[in-house]
Amino acid sequence: MCYKAYGSGKEDSPLCDVPGFENCRMKLLRHVSFVDCPGHDILMATMLNGAAIMDGALLLIAANESCPQPQTSEHLAAVEIMRLQHIIILQNKVDLIQENVAINQHEAIQKFIQGTVADGAPVIPVSAQLKYNIDVLMRIRGGVAGGSILKGVLKVNQFIEVRPGIVVKDESGNIKCTPIYSRIVSLFAEQNELQFAVPGGLIGVGTTMDPTLTRADRLVGQVLGEVGSLPEVFVELEVNFFLLRRLLGVRTKGTERQGKVTKLAKAEILMLNIGSMSTGARVVAVKNDLAKLQLTSPVCTSKGEKIALSRRVEKHWRLIGWGQIQAGITLDVPPCPI
Numbered sequence: 001m002c003y004k005a006y007g008s009g010k011e012d013s014p015l016c017d018v019p020g021f022e023n024c025r026m027k028l029l030r031h032v033s034f035v036d037c038p039g040h041d042i043l044m045a046t047m048l049n050g051a052a053i054m055d056g057a058l059l060l061i062a063a064n065e066s067c068p069q070p071q072t073s074e075h076l077a078a079v080e081i082m083r084l085q086h087i088i089i090l091q092n093k094v095d096l097i098q099e100n101v102a103i104n105q106h107e108a109i110q111k112f113i114q115g116t117v118a119d120g121a122p123v124i125p126v127s128a129q130l131k132y133n134i135d136v137l138m139r140i141r142g143g144v145a146g147g148s149i150l151k152g153v154l155k156v157n158q159f160i161e162v163r164p165g166i167v168v169k170d171e172s173g174n175i176k177c178t179p180i181y182s183r184i185v186s187l188f189a190e191q192n193e194l195q196f197a198v199p200g201g202l203i204g205v206g207t208t209m210d211p212t213l214t215r216a217d218r219l220v221g222q223v224l225g226e227v228g229s230l231p232e233v234f235v236e237l238e239v240n241f242f243l244l245r246r247l248l249g250v251r252t253k254g255t256e257r258q259g260k261v262t263k264l265a266k267a268e269i270l271m272l273n274i275g276s277m278s279t280g281a282r283v284v285a286v287k288n289d290l291a292k293l294q295l296t297s298p299v300c301t302s303k304g305e306k307i308a309l310s311r312r313v314e315k316h317w318r319l320i321g322w323g324q325i326q327a328g329i330t331l332d333v334p335p336c337p338i
Helices: 041-051 070-081 099-113 134-139 211-217
Strands: 015-022 025-033 056-062 086-092 123-125 159-169 175-189 192-194 204-207 223-226 233-243 269-274 277-287 290-300 306-313 316-330
Touching: 056 070, 070 099, 070 306, 070 316, 086 099, 099 123, 159 290, 233 306, 269 290
Parallel strands: 056 086, 086 123
Antiparallel strands: 015 025, 159 175, 159 223, 175 192, 175 204, 233 290, 233 316, 269 277, 269 306, 277 290, 306 316
């Protein structure tokens, strides 16, 4: 299993233990880890990075506003790109509006999600301030509690590899990477010390590596896993891409109409979100729905991985579509010296 580091802009990850009764005895039903994604339009890339580690999503819609708001459309598109199947929609602030207004907005929400990955998802009217219907949310089992497929386990004293690791350019300008090898000395979830960790939620991994390597978010986007089990490191990608019909989350000047997404152009600079990694990319070639992208930073990823495509629009990076990695150029990675 690959464990990815990321920066969320808000580094807290509240945990929630959901109790219940079985045979008249209290029992832990679920353990949920929350990642708070920013909703502001200029933090879309950060939101996509946070979504990379999620199993499901709570899509929050304010009941005292029209639906959909620009960022709501953009976030739902991101949910589809990140292949999140477990979704619950929260119609919040129902205490601030009349019943008929809430019913009308509920119908607007149903129309908005029709034909999307959220079609059929439960829509729960809630009031966060008054804690109205929060108990109903906690009882829904098919929503965010999908759970990760167990593909690997991290254990204390296990030897690990971090890719791409240390990235440098030689005298000829060629990029080289050297993976970081280390040993796990501790595992933590919040204040809880663990002997092993499975995929899902945020895990603090204590290692024997030089602490200077982790300063200033230098390992954000790096992939950690068992030695020899990690994907290849790419410096160029060939992707099969799909563009959105209209630019989400942006209103054109003087109107409420959303602008059309123009085709990719050769030499254009894009921003890619690949898992929890953000990197720039220059469009080298475009033919039909295939594009060749030269990365500004090497990325540890796999063929078949989905990526989000963003373009610079009015000084901000805006989501314009998504792609799937078909092939690419990889770096030669030195073998483990141990």
